[in-house]
Amino acid sequence: MSSESMPRVAIVGRPNVGKSTLFNRLVGRKLALVDDTPGVTRDRREGLARLFDLKFTVVDTAGFEDADAASLAGRMRQQTDAAVGDAVVALLVFDARAGVTPLDKHFADWLRRRGTPLILVANKAEGRAGELGVAESYALGLGDPVQISAEHGEGMADLYEVLMPFVDAELPEPVDVDDLPAEMPDVPEGPMKMAIVGRPNAGKSTLINTLLGEQRLVVGPEAGITRDSIAIPWDYHGLPVRLVDTAGLRKRAKVSDKLERMSAADTKLAVDFAEVVVLLLDATLGLEAQDLRIADMVLSEGRALVIALNKWDVAHDQSSLFQGVRKALDDGLSQIRGVPLVAISGQTGKGLDLLMKATTEAREKWSRRVPTAGLNRWFESALDRNPPPAAGGTRIKLRYVTQVAARPPTFLIFGNRTEDLPASYGRYLVNSLRDDLDFEGVPIRLSFRGSKNPFKAPPRGRNEKR
Numbered sequence: 093m094s095s096e097s098m099p100r101v102a103i104v105g106r107p108n109v110g111k112s113t114l115f116n117r118l119v120g121r122k123l124a125l126v127d128d129t130p131g132v133t134r135d136r137r138e139g140l141a142r143l144f145d146l147k148f149t150v151v152d153t154a155g156f157e158d159a160d161a162a163s164l165a166g167r168m169r170q171q172t173d174a175a176v177g178d179a180v181v182a183l184l185v186f187d188a189r190a191g192v193t194p195l196d197k198h199f200a201d202w203l204r205r206r207g208t209p210l211i212l213v214a215n216k217a218e219g220r221a222g223e224l225g226v227a228e229s230y231a232l233g234l235g236d237p238v239q240i241s242a243e244h245g246e247g248m249a250d251l252y253e254v255l256m257p258f259v260d261a262e263l264p265e266p267v268d269v270d271d272l273p274a275e276m277p278d279v280p281e282g283p284m285k286m287a288i289v290g291r292p293n294a295g296k297s298t299l300i301n302t303l304l305g306e307q308r309l310v311v312g313p314e315a316g317i318t319r320d321s322i323a324i325p326w327d328y329h330g331l332p333v334r335l336v337d338t339a340g341l342r343k344r345a346k347v348s349d350k351l352e353r354m355s356a357a358d359t360k361l362a363v364d365f366a367e368v369v370v371l372l373l374d375a376t377l378g379l380e381a382q383d384l385r386i387a388d389m390v391l392s393e394g395r396a397l398v399i400a401l402n403k404w405d406v407a408h409d410q411s412s413l414f415q416g417v418r419k420a421l422d423d424g425l426s427q428i429r430g431v432p433l434v435a436i437s438g439q440t441g442k443g444l445d446l447l448m449k450a451t452t453e454a455r456e457k458w459s460r461r462v463p464t465a466g467l468n469r470w471f472e473s474a475l476d477r478n479p480p481p482a483a484g485g486t487r488i489k490l491r492y493v494t495q496v497a498a499r500p501p502t503f504l505i506f507g508n509r510t511e512d513l514p515a516s517y518g519r520y521l522v523n524s525l526r527d528d529l530d531f532e533g534v535p536i537r538l539s540f541r542g543s544k545n546p547f548k549a550p551p552r553g554r555n556e557k558r
Contacts, residue, residue, distance in 0.1 A: 105185035114242035188222030290372035292340025299438030375407035396458035483512035510540035
């Protein structure tokens, strides 16, 4: 199916609520420029989106403003109007942390008159900061808002559920696992995209110079020499690698200079495009809270992570230091067990072969697709070991599982009453996947899909197209 014939989903809302961030999340690439400055997006931008097994064309639009039609803002509004007119459904996005503004209300009234089916989306709803804005949104009369964080990828399963009535899913039919193909398509190979990140002065540029065998990057005792993310092609024993040096990431509260903020944004963009991210720690300083924040950011973006203890040649009490860092990582990154930890010296080259071995293995796990038959045999075994709990006295039935994506490994489980499953059972399945199918240390995304009831009434508060 071509993108022209696919159903179109328009993302609309006032300026600076995160529409372009959601667009980038759905298309899986940074196609739309994102900045805190309102009004960055002016023209419609279209992209091929995939949300689990839903495929559609998503349209990013300019922030809606009430302005004269001949003005720039008015012409931007005309682009938004055209996008909504062509869409099967529109996602009205508002900023849950900022709450519902008069412009949000004006936009909601305008969209009602357009007659296009409408889904209310509360962006930036993670944590307690967005709770009041979510409560305020019921005054719009559009029903329950879908609560998401476009930046961190949270709430995508809920968005999937409300989009299903409007976008046809390419669903696999339940079949006997013995009839399924033994192998899944190979993931395309290419240069290993490897980004080096960490706090300032952790030795990132020195490490890359040693790997390359030349003084390719400027280094020195001053923190913050590197400002731009620098990509360098390299060959490691026949394996093409794209090395990316990045600016150091300090605690956000300490960043006041605009140039440093831009450098930090550039580093995060490098992480988005990486396959494997090496988080460099300074062994003379140990593990700090900022290191855990960086690691959590990398894992939230779904990248493979390897942690390297740099300056190992000058570290004291090495055995106790290594064990202490290992334990702190396991405690601080409890959502993902077994992230690889390697001791190295970027100055002398000690441990670099072990580092490259860890990165290539992490990339292989991150890119792996599990044969469907073997995946469902694991699934049956996991259910036998720990059946789903009974909610309200009725047993929850989980039927089968499919891997819908790799890089990172993403799985979708089908069953009935999946919305009643406790979060602890989802964690059990993720941990079982890691232990039984060798995904240790790799971020895994797992979602559930309930059985579709053709007699179920349409969602409340959503307009039907006439």
